[in-house]
Amino acid sequence: MHLPCLFFLPLIILHHCPFVTSTNSSTNVLTQGSSLSVENNQDHLVSPNGLFTAGFHQIGQNAYFFAIWFSKLMADGSHTFIWMANRDAPVNGKHSKFYLSKSGNLVLTDAGNRIWMSNTKSTSPLQLQLLDSGNLVLKELEKNPYIWESFSFPTDTILPNQLFTKDTILVSSRSLTNFSSGFYNFFFDNDNVIRLVYNSDEITSVYWPDRPLLLTWQAGRSTFNNSRYAFLDSFGRFFSTDNFTFVTSDYGHTFQRRMTLDADGNVRVYTLNNRKWIVSSQTISQPCRIHGSCGKNSLCTYSFESGRKCTCLQGFKAKNHSDLSFGCKPTFNRTGNRENYDFLRLPNTEFYGFDSVFVEGVTFKECKKACLKDSNCKAFQYSFYQPSSTFRCYVKSLLFNGHSVDTPSTTTYLMLPKFDVLSFNEKATNQSELTCSSSIIKLERTYVGKRSNGSLKFLLWFSIILGVIEATCFVFFYYITRQSSSTRTQSYHAIATGFRRFTYDEIIKMSNKFKDEIGRGGGGIVYKGILPDRRMVAIKQLHEASQGEAEFLAEMSTIGRINHKNLIETYGYCAERKHRILVYEYMENGSLARNIRSKELDWQKRFEIATGAAKGLAYLHEECLEWVLHCDVKPHNILLDADYNPKVADFGLSKLFSQGVIENSIFSKIRGTRGYMAPEWVYNLPITSKVDVYSYGIVVLELITGRDPTWDQGSDNERVDLVSWVREKVDDFGDNLTEAQITDILDPTLKDEYENHQMEALLKVALQCVEENKDARPTMSEVVQILLNLEMDD
Incomplete structure (x- = not known):
């Protein structure tokens, strides 16, 4: 049955064996006159610790970057790039080289044509070295200062302890799979403040810090410095000379990290964990606030369930259905006769910028009239400005950066032909998800050899025929031997x-x-x-x-x-x-519910459990790429490992038992466990991440007091509510709790074994979390920050 394959086996082996062997040429140093070739996949520079690799990397059909990447493959089989020399000009897969010339210049050639150079030279002996930090440096052998380094010319990423200065800039990639330069820049502006800017061929606008809603000083920034530098340290703290600082959710652990300006315009810090990059911090929590997300004439909406979406406005259609960042174009021809037009009301909608007219203290009719008089008016925005108690009118010459806002007093009126206004159906809007552009970069090149070799052509065709025969044998063998069991x-x-x-x-x-x-x-x-x-x-x-x-x-x-x-x-x-x-x-110590009254849980373990659970929930709410509500936070869903480290379980499963989830994160069915449920569930209010914050507060009160959310008291079987009981105790004590008063609240098993300032702070946080008004509750990230500061104070 297999004789035909066996007959060709020697030829197949001959076909696969190369006539010229090559050795592994990976090193961490490139000397003058040496080069790396795109055709030798072993031509790499590797850092001494093996963490980073520099060389040619394929990113499309016959398309290669010269780049630096993390050596280890990610769980999905991809590499993570940290620097690229030629992100906008990929080179061919033949005859392309990267070399250090004898004059001291680093040169990248595309089939013989120079496309990138370091523009360096030296009369002293030089070498190019990839350091353990991921920095590719060109240095003179007899001197320490580098005459060129990749850290001074970042692409979209900086690494821990890499100095980011006034002379450097991060530029996002075009998409998750297209690494060419995108539309977003991260840099120090001339006023010494670090900013995020949307920068396309048509439009440039600053979107972070949030302007003009916040002045520089209101955003906590300082312009009174001239050093202009920033860096992310190895522990996860970011510092900038304009006073912008933050710490990652896993601060203090020396993980592998990177800080990247992503293709969506957000700056995130990623931590490497089990061959996966986990978001440990992000700059902007509302993706639709990022300018240019959806292009012209479109509206950006976001939900934690479906992510960011772009919707063409009524009367418009997508320019490019594969990438809605190109925006939408009108389905009608604009004419000068305004009598044929009417206005479509878009409540809670804002289009940032491009105001041809701005007037304060006007009526609605006056604002509408201002739009009709302006030949460039596409819409007008009418909103109530609280500080001055007046209405403001914005006449829009361009509909860009459209998104929903929380303030009901902001309304946009879109100018459309009357037919489009009458036919408007909010449920039938032309909605499409944001999709990425093609990841395939194909370079069409023709390589002409110096001489045509007839025997070489014969060998090539012979190899192709053998390959076809081999594939046929493999398919035949697979077909007759495969199991038919679908299981x-x-x-x-x-x-x-x-x-x-x-x-x-x-x-x-x-x-x-x-x-x-x-x-x-x-x-x-x-x-x-x-x-x-x-x-x-x-x-x-x-x-x-x-x-x-x-x-x-x-x-x-x-x-x-x-x-x-x-x-x-x-x-x-x-x-x-x-x-x-x-x-x-498997978690060795089971659930927190099983251990909460155990003598094994001393005060320090309880405090660490509260901190760890808060970190997990903060990650779900604000840091991971898929925002998730837990909806059932309770001690039974907090599991403890052998060292009593907490892990939140059953996250993301609430929708599996849903009988229907409607828009705006309003659930049609109450979820959770009695005693831990926020008031929003009972009063049918919009469900947000604050329901998890409330449940977390109940769990922390249990950790402190050792009591259930409710319990029977006395012979009348009167039910006592834990939150009311603790609030009554605290109100009786006042602001300064004595040791005896704390003991009245504290779990009796703890006795005197607790940190007084930790206990008071944790109690305060718990009571804030269980406020009736969801807006009075902190976010989980704010809770984490408070608890981390307590740890640092210790």
Whole structure:
């Protein structure tokens, strides 16, 4: 059956064996007169610690960058670039070289043509070296100062301790897969303030710090400096001479980090964890506030469920359906006769900038009249300005940076032909998701050899024929030997997260037929299990969900992109018939609910649990790329490892049991556990991340007091509310709590073993979190910052 393949085996082996062998030429130094070739995939510079690699890297069909990247492959099989010499001019896959000339100039050639140079020269001996820091430096052998370094010419990324100065600038990539220069710049402006700017061929506008809503000093910046430098240290603290500072959510740990101006215009700090980049800080929390997100004549909307979307306004259609950052164009011809036009009311909508007329203290009719008189008017914005208690009129000559605002007093009136106004249907707007441009960069080049070699052509065609025969044999062999069982195919099907997809039979075997139950709740029952590699796991059998397999896999894809040390790690899942099962890491000490009254939880462990849980929730709310509400924060969903480090579990699963989720993050079904639910659920108010903040506050009060959210008191079985009980105690004590008064609130098992200032601060934070008014509650990131400051003070 396999004889035909065996007959060609010697020829196939000959076909695959190269006639000329090559050795690994990776080093961390390039000397004068030496070069790196695009055709030798072993021609690399590697830092002494092995963390970074510099060389040619393919980014498209016959397209290569000379770049520096993290040597280790990410979980998705990609490399992470930190610097590129030729991001806007990829070179060919043949005859391109990077070399250090004898005169001291670094040169990159594209099939013989120079496309990039360092413009350096020296009469002293030189060498190019890739340092452990990721900095590619050109230095004289006898002197220490560098005559050129990649750190002085960043692309879109800076590394820890890399100095960012007035002479450097970060430029975003065009998209996630197109690394050419994009529209966003991060730099020191002439007033010594570090800024973010949208900079296209048509439009340039500053969008951070938030102008003109905030003056420089109101944004906490200082213009009174002339040094103009900034850097991110190895612990996760960013400092700038204009007083802009922040710390990452994992501050204090020496992880691998990078700070990148992303293609969407946001500056984020990423931390490397388990071959995945996790967002540990981001500059802008509202993506639609970034200018240029959706182009002209479109509206940017954002939700944590679906991310950022661009919508063409009524009367407009997309210019480029594959990339809505190009904006939208009108479906009508504008004429000078304004009698054929009317205005479409867009409440809570703002278009930043491009005001041809600005008037304060006018009526609506006067503002409308100002627009009709202006031949360039596309719309007018009418809003109430609180400080002066007057109405403001903005006549818009261009509709750009459109987004929804929280203030109901801001309304935009879009000028359209009367037919478009009458036919407007808000539910049928032309909405499209923001998509990225093509990642394939194809360079058409023709290489003409010096001499035509007939024998070489014969060998080439002979090799092609052998390759076809080999492929045919492989397909034939695969076809007759493959298993027909769909179960086997299904067991190795994976979604984009890299999860393992288990069959139900595998789950039964791993869980020993669901024999060892270790927990249960409203979402399902949890069993102990053992993977084939002998790792202990928790297997959660979810109650029958309302979603089908496709929706479940979509939720798994979202969870798979979430990775934080204080969030439970998911190993795999099962989606077979009606079974919906999760497999995640096993936590030796079980849930916080099981341990909260244990003597093992001393004060320091409780404080660390409160801090760790806050970090995990802050990541879900504000830092990960898919914003997630937990909706059921309670001690049962905070798990503890062998060292009592907390990890939040069951995040992202609320939608699996949804009977329908409507727009604006308003859930149609109450979620959570009685005692931990925020008032918004009861009063049918909009659900935001503040519901998790409220639940977290209840958990912290439990940690402090050792009491349930409610409990029976006395013979009358009167129910006592924990929040009311603590508030009453605190109000009786006043601002300064005595040690005896603290003891009245504190869990009796703690006795005198607690830090007084930590306890008072944690109690204050908890009471802020459980405020009835959601706007009075802090965000989880603010909670984290308060608790981290307490740790630093210690």
